[in-house]
Amino acid sequence: MTRLFNDPTAFADEALDGFVAAHRRWVRPVTGGVVRAGATPAGQVAVVIGGGSGHYPAFSGLVGRGLAHGAAVGNVFASPSAQQIRSVARAAHGGAGVLLMYGNYAGDVLHFGQAAERLTGEGVEARTFAVTDDISSAGPEETAKRRGIAGDLPVFKAAAAAAERGLPLDDVLAVAERANARTRSFGIAFSGCTLPGADHPLFTVAQARMAVGLGIHGEPGIGEEPLPTADEAARLLVTSLLAELPDDVEGPDRQRAAVILNGLGSVKYEELFVVYRTVAELLTDAGVEIVDPEVGELVTSFDMAGISLTLTWLDDDLEALWRAPADTPAFRKGALGTPEPVRAEPVIAEETDDLAAPEGSDASRRAAAVVLDVLDALAATVDAHVGELGRIDAVAGDGDHGIGMQRGSTAARRAAVDTHALGAGAGTVLVRAADAWADKAGGTSGALWGSMLRAVGTTLGDEDAPTAARVADGVRQASAAVRRLGGAEVGDKTMVDVLVPFADTLAAATAEGVPLAAAWDRAAGAAEAAAAATADLLPRKGRARPHAEKSLGTPDAGAHSLSLITRAVHGVLNDHIGEAI
Known part of the structure; x- marks a missing residue:
C-alpha cells in the first residue's frame, strides 16, 4: 500500500514538486507539469505527453532530449485538464507545432482534444494521438477502443525521435501512427494497488491466483487463472502477443522487435529478470530478433504487483528511431552531445482570467448567492x-470517482466564492466554477461536470433573474453538452442515464407552470430511479466496458453521484422558495 503521504488530495502536486527538485538537469516546472530544462529548438515539433499521476516514470520521467519535450501531469489516475495540457504545450512549443500524446482513456481523449482545439484557436498548430496497445481491452476488430499501457513508451519514443530529426508535424504524427499499429502489450497482476489515503486496494486477487489482462489504473483483469511459475508467466505473455501480429507482419520468424518487460510497481527487478530469461528464449525460438530490450519499471500503477510485456514490431525506420539516443530522468539510451544549458527562467505562472469580472445585475447577483449555496450543498454531498x-x-473501474468529484467540487466552490465577491452575476459565477472544476479534477468527470456547469451558466447569464424555464433550459443544454462531448447515450451505463431523464422531467414540469423547487423535486425523483436502474445495465463506454459483467448489480458511479447531487440541490431550492431563483 501507499504509506508516505501528507494530504492525499495534495499527493500528486507534492510528488511533482519533489520530482522537479531531484531532476533539474532535465526538467523545469510549468503550470500543469514539466518541460525540458532547455528550450525546444526553434523549428522542431514539440512532443507533449501526459496522463494521470501514479504511473512513474510515465509521464514526467520521460521528458528530456530524445524523448518528450513536456509532460502534462494530472491527479492520481486522472487525466490532466485541458488548461494544464495547454499550459505545458505553450511552454514546450518551438514554433513548429505540438503533438499531444496520451493513453487511450476517456478523460485523456476529452481533455487533450479540448486543449488541441484551444491551441489551434490561438495559432499553435496541434495534433493529438492516443496509444492503443493493450490487446486485452478490446478485440482485434476494435483496436481503436484499446487502452494505452506500457506501449506508450515505444510510441512516444518513435514520435519524439522523429521530431528530433526535424520532421514536420504531420510526418511526426504519421510515425506515431505506424509505431502504434505495430505495438502490442499484455499484462498480468497478483494484487491491486492502493491509492494514497485509501485503506484497501482497488482490487484483490485470491491467494494462489493471478488476474489476467489488467489495466494500469487499478482496473481488474478480464479473468483469473492459477498463480504461475515465472516460466509459465513468460509463456502466457509471449504466446498471447504472438497470437496477434500486426497486419503487415506475416509471422514472427525473421522479424525484429523492441521488447519491454515492464514492472507495475512492486515486482522486483530480480523477479523481472527471471521472467525475461524465458521471454527472450521463447521469442528467439520463434525467430524474433530482439532489439535493445528494456526490463524494469517504465509504466507503473503505484504498488500493483504485476508485469506486462510489450512488443513493437520494427521496420528499418522504426528500429532507427527506437535505437536513437535519449536522455531523460528515467530513460536513457545511447549518447548525446553536450547537454543543453538549463534555462534560469522562473516557473511559468498559471494563466488566469482577469481578476475583474463582468458586473451582474442586482437580480443576478442575488441569484448568484443562491448558486453559492447550491455549490456548498453539492460539495458537502460529495x-x-x-x-x-x-x-x-472500483467494481469495474479505477476507483477514483469519489476523489475526483471531491477535488472538482471543492475547486468550483472556491472559484465561485471569489467570483461572487467581485460582483459577478449567476452566469459568470457558474462559468468560472465550471472552469475550476475541469481544471482541478481532470479525468472524464472533470470534463463533463465542467461542461455542465458552463452550459447552465451561459444560459442563465448575468442580467436577469433566472426563471424556472431558463434554469430548465440550462439543464437541457448541459445534457446536450455532455452527450456531445462524451459520446454516451441513454443505456450506456454512464451519468447520461440520469442526466437525460432529469433534464427532460425538469423541462416538462416547468413547461406546465410548476414552480422551480417542486419541478426540481419531481426531476430529482426521476434521477434517483434512473440511477438505481443503472445497476441492471452493462457498460458500453469508458474503463468499465472490458469488465461489463463485474458491474452487474452495481449502479454506475457517475450516475449515482449525479442523483445524490440533484436531491441535495432540491433542498437548497426549497430553502429559497420565493427568491430570485
Missing part, C-alpha cells in the same frame, strides 16, 4: 459520499 463513490467505481 464529501459525505466520497468513499462510497470510490467503492462503486
Whole structure:
C-alpha cells in the first residue's frame, strides 16, 4: 500500500514538486507539469505527453532530449485538464507545432482534444494521438477502443525521435501512427494497488491466483487463472502477443522487435529478470530478433504487483528511431552531445482570467448567492459520499470517482466564492466554477461536470433573474453538452442515464407552470430511479466496458453521484422558495 503521504488530495502536486527538485538537469516546472530544462529548438515539433499521476516514470520521467519535450501531469489516475495540457504545450512549443500524446482513456481523449482545439484557436498548430496497445481491452476488430499501457513508451519514443530529426508535424504524427499499429502489450497482476489515503486496494486477487489482462489504473483483469511459475508467466505473455501480429507482419520468424518487460510497481527487478530469461528464449525460438530490450519499471500503477510485456514490431525506420539516443530522468539510451544549458527562467505562472469580472445585475447577483449555496450543498454531498463513490467505481473501474468529484467540487466552490465577491452575476459565477472544476479534477468527470456547469451558466447569464424555464433550459443544454462531448447515450451505463431523464422531467414540469423547487423535486425523483436502474445495465463506454459483467448489480458511479447531487440541490431550492431563483 501507499504509506508516505501528507494530504492525499495534495499527493500528486507534492510528488511533482519533489520530482522537479531531484531532476533539474532535465526538467523545469510549468503550470500543469514539466518541460525540458532547455528550450525546444526553434523549428522542431514539440512532443507533449501526459496522463494521470501514479504511473512513474510515465509521464514526467520521460521528458528530456530524445524523448518528450513536456509532460502534462494530472491527479492520481486522472487525466490532466485541458488548461494544464495547454499550459505545458505553450511552454514546450518551438514554433513548429505540438503533438499531444496520451493513453487511450476517456478523460485523456476529452481533455487533450479540448486543449488541441484551444491551441489551434490561438495559432499553435496541434495534433493529438492516443496509444492503443493493450490487446486485452478490446478485440482485434476494435483496436481503436484499446487502452494505452506500457506501449506508450515505444510510441512516444518513435514520435519524439522523429521530431528530433526535424520532421514536420504531420510526418511526426504519421510515425506515431505506424509505431502504434505495430505495438502490442499484455499484462498480468497478483494484487491491486492502493491509492494514497485509501485503506484497501482497488482490487484483490485470491491467494494462489493471478488476474489476467489488467489495466494500469487499478482496473481488474478480464479473468483469473492459477498463480504461475515465472516460466509459465513468460509463456502466457509471449504466446498471447504472438497470437496477434500486426497486419503487415506475416509471422514472427525473421522479424525484429523492441521488447519491454515492464514492472507495475512492486515486482522486483530480480523477479523481472527471471521472467525475461524465458521471454527472450521463447521469442528467439520463434525467430524474433530482439532489439535493445528494456526490463524494469517504465509504466507503473503505484504498488500493483504485476508485469506486462510489450512488443513493437520494427521496420528499418522504426528500429532507427527506437535505437536513437535519449536522455531523460528515467530513460536513457545511447549518447548525446553536450547537454543543453538549463534555462534560469522562473516557473511559468498559471494563466488566469482577469481578476475583474463582468458586473451582474442586482437580480443576478442575488441569484448568484443562491448558486453559492447550491455549490456548498453539492460539495458537502460529495464529501459525505466520497468513499462510497470510490467503492462503486472500483467494481469495474479505477476507483477514483469519489476523489475526483471531491477535488472538482471543492475547486468550483472556491472559484465561485471569489467570483461572487467581485460582483459577478449567476452566469459568470457558474462559468468560472465550471472552469475550476475541469481544471482541478481532470479525468472524464472533470470534463463533463465542467461542461455542465458552463452550459447552465451561459444560459442563465448575468442580467436577469433566472426563471424556472431558463434554469430548465440550462439543464437541457448541459445534457446536450455532455452527450456531445462524451459520446454516451441513454443505456450506456454512464451519468447520461440520469442526466437525460432529469433534464427532460425538469423541462416538462416547468413547461406546465410548476414552480422551480417542486419541478426540481419531481426531476430529482426521476434521477434517483434512473440511477438505481443503472445497476441492471452493462457498460458500453469508458474503463468499465472490458469488465461489463463485474458491474452487474452495481449502479454506475457517475450516475449515482449525479442523483445524490440533484436531491441535495432540491433542498437548497426549497430553502429559497420565493427568491430570485
